[in-house]
Structures are given as C-alpha cells and as structure tokens.
Amino acid sequence: NxxxxxxxxxxxxxxxxxxxxxxxxxxxxxxxxxxxxxxxEPRGIETLPDGSRRxxxxxxxxxxxxxxxxxxxxxxxxxxxxxxxxxxxxxxxxxxxxxxxxxxxxxxxxxxxxxxxxxxxxxxxxxxxxxxxxxxxxxxxxxxxxxxxxxxxxxxSLGMLPSASLGAADASGRRKALYEPVHGSAPDIAGKGVANPLACILSFAMMLRYSFDLAEEADLVEKAVANALASGARTADIRQPNAPSISTREMGDRVLAEIAKAV
Structure with a gap:
C-alpha cells in the first residue's frame, strides 16, 4: 500500500x-x-478457567x-x-x-x-x-x-490524499493494483457538491505512474492540481476560515482547465 x-x-x-x-x-x-x-493466527477471544476473557x-x-x-x-x-x-x-x-x-x-x-x-x-x-x-x-x-x-x-486534509494498493508482480512484471483516495465515501455529504475531488484525481495520477509507466502524464496531472491550488481554488475542507470555497465540479473543472493549458 x-x-x-x-x-x-x-x-x-x-x-x-x-x-x-x-x-x-x-x-x-x-x-x-x-x-x-x-x-x-491464532486470534480470537477465549474464556479462561476463572470465567474471565482475553x-x-x-x-x-x-x-x-x-x-x-x-x-x-x-x-x-x-x-x-x-x-x-x-x-x-x-x-x-x-x-x-x-x-x-x-x-x-x-x-x-x-x-x-x-x-x-x-x-x-x-x-x-x-x-x-x-x-x-x-x-x-x-x-x-x-x-x-x-x-x-x-x-x-x-x-x-484527507481530501488531498491518494493511495495505491499493489499486488505482487507476475512473470511479465505486471501487477494488479487498486487506486483510491484515502478518505471514505462520506455518505453524509453525498450529492451536496462539497467533497474535495483532488484525492481521486491524484489517485488517477498514481495509476498512470505505477500501472502504466506514464510518468510524464502523471506529472502533468499533479502539476495541474498544483496550479489549480496556486490559483486560489479551494473546496471547503482546505479553505482558510471565512474564505470562499468552490464545489466539487468546479474544482474538477479547474484541474481540467490546467491540463488543457499544458497540452
């Protein structure tokens, strides 16, 4: 992982x-x-002779x-x-x-x-x-x-963190992998447009780097995220107190715009 x-x-x-x-x-x-x-192993909960458990x-x-x-x-x-x-x-x-x-x-x-x-x-x-x-x-x-x-x-913020879970490499050097943001599914904010999409986007960059060996493309995505942040784009979880924030979709669009500028 x-x-x-x-x-x-x-x-x-x-x-x-x-x-x-x-x-x-x-x-x-x-x-x-x-x-x-x-x-x-072993694992579990057992009852001892005196009736207590461990x-x-x-x-x-x-x-x-x-x-x-x-x-x-x-x-x-x-x-x-x-x-x-x-x-x-x-x-x-x-x-x-x-x-x-x-x-x-x-x-x-x-x-x-x-x-x-x-x-x-x-x-x-x-x-x-x-x-x-x-x-x-x-x-x-x-x-x-x-x-x-x-x-x-x-x-x-957890909303910024990607992760990769890599399986063992096979004879050809390829491996199964799972890429996902560190944060959970956050059902309490589902549909509200306030989630930070950057961890998902950065997980995609990790997939490009580690599963497809596309380091330049991964760098492009990560640079686009950095540029979007440098422009002042913030979702609610990473904004300063009393500062404005943008929606999930708007943040994604800002990153896409930065990618478009670079290609």
Whole structure:
C-alpha cells in the first residue's frame, strides 16, 4: 500500500504544523497490507478457567512477505531521493528483528539507496517534529496503518490524499493494483457538491505512474492540481476560515482547465 504525503506549496499553511516544517514535504509510506497482526493466527477471544476473557492477536511475517514490500520500497526510493527508512519495534518484537535482517540483506541489491532504521514510536514523533527527514518509509501493516494516517494530516486534509494498493508482480512484471483516495465515501455529504475531488484525481495520477509507466502524464496531472491550488481554488475542507470555497465540479473543472493549458 503506497501512501504519499505531499504538501503543495499553496496548501502549506493548511497543515496543522508550522509552515517551515511542511513546506516542500514529499514522503511516501509503503505499508505491508496483507499480513501481520491483522491476519496472523491464532486470534480470537477465549474464556479462561476463572470465567474471565482475553483477546488474542498474533504478529506473523514470513521472510518472503517482508522482502516483497521492501523491494517495492527500494524501487520507489531509487526513483526518488534514494533514502529508505525501515520502521519496526525490533527492540521488543521478534518480527521486527526479522524485518531488519531482511532489510539489510535486500539492501545489498540496492547499494545506491541509503538504508536507515527507526522504531515506530520514534517515527511517529519524528513525523510531527521533522517530517522532511523522510523520503520512503517501509513498515508493517499495523505500524503503516497508524503512521500513514499521522502523515496524512501533515498535508492539511484527507481530501488531498491518494493511495495505491499493489499486488505482487507476475512473470511479465505486471501487477494488479487498486487506486483510491484515502478518505471514505462520506455518505453524509453525498450529492451536496462539497467533497474535495483532488484525492481521486491524484489517485488517477498514481495509476498512470505505477500501472502504466506514464510518468510524464502523471506529472502533468499533479502539476495541474498544483496550479489549480496556486490559483486560489479551494473546496471547503482546505479553505482558510471565512474564505470562499468552490464545489466539487468546479474544482474538477479547474484541474481540467490546467491540463488543457499544458497540452
């Protein structure tokens, strides 16, 4: 699962953090999505002999599962700033120790990428203390779930955040993928024309980049979003207090107009 946290220049003041901390922020969190404590066995709620109950969940990862997501992270880092931070709790969890072992071994195939390690609790702190120190973060399902939501709010709104869930590559190198905005379906505002469409549009840009290898076209879409924001276009979720906002359709039209200017 790829979760970018990108702060557009025009929205740096919309973040909950100071402008200087987030201006120019561009990080990617790569979250393992199908293993770990959410799916490990044994799991369940059991009744003890004294009548009390306890809940059980198990963190389980194989080397193959870890290596798969790490390679995705290394490949991404190679195309970005060439820095990868593997995040775990190796100080208290054996699964974290294995993550580090596999990361070091896999790193041998990517000597051009700088590899570092960080404990998950420290990573959460660093995301709000100095988020621009990160390029690509690779981590487990549970930690990725928490850290990606933390990083999301650095951008100012969930309405700005795209995501990609990538399957394993087949023999031809192709992979199944799902692209979607991070935010939910928001049925409470359905039909009101106030939803921010930019996360959907940016998810489309991710599809162009990662499924169709159309990097230039993806850049075009992302630049159009940046230009629309720079022109002052704002939906209700990203406007400043008491500032005007435009509708979902109007924001989409503004992005389309920027694309038309560029082609």
């Amino acid at each position: 790829l979760r970018p946290a990108l702060v557009f220049d025009a929205l740096a003041d919309a973040s909950s953090l100071k402008h200087d901390l987030v201006a120019g922020l561009d990080l990617m969190i790569v979250r393992e999505l199908t293993g770990g404590i959410y799916f490990g 809940g059980i969940n198990t963190e389980v990862y194989s080397e193959a599962e870890i290596e798969r997501v790490l390679r995705t992270g290394f490949e991404l880092a190679r195309k970005r700033q060439r820095r990868l931070c593997e995040v775990d709790k190796a100080n208290v969890m054996e699964s974290g120790i294995l993550w580090r072992e596999v990361a070091r071994r896999t790193h041998a195939d990517y000597p051009d990428v700088d590899l570092s390690f960080m404990y998950a609790d420290n990573c959460a702190m660093q995301l709000v203390r100095n988020p621009k120190q990160f390029d690509v973060i690779v981590t487990s399902n549970l930690f990725g779930d928490l850290l990606s939501d933390c990083a999301a709010m650095l951008t100012g």
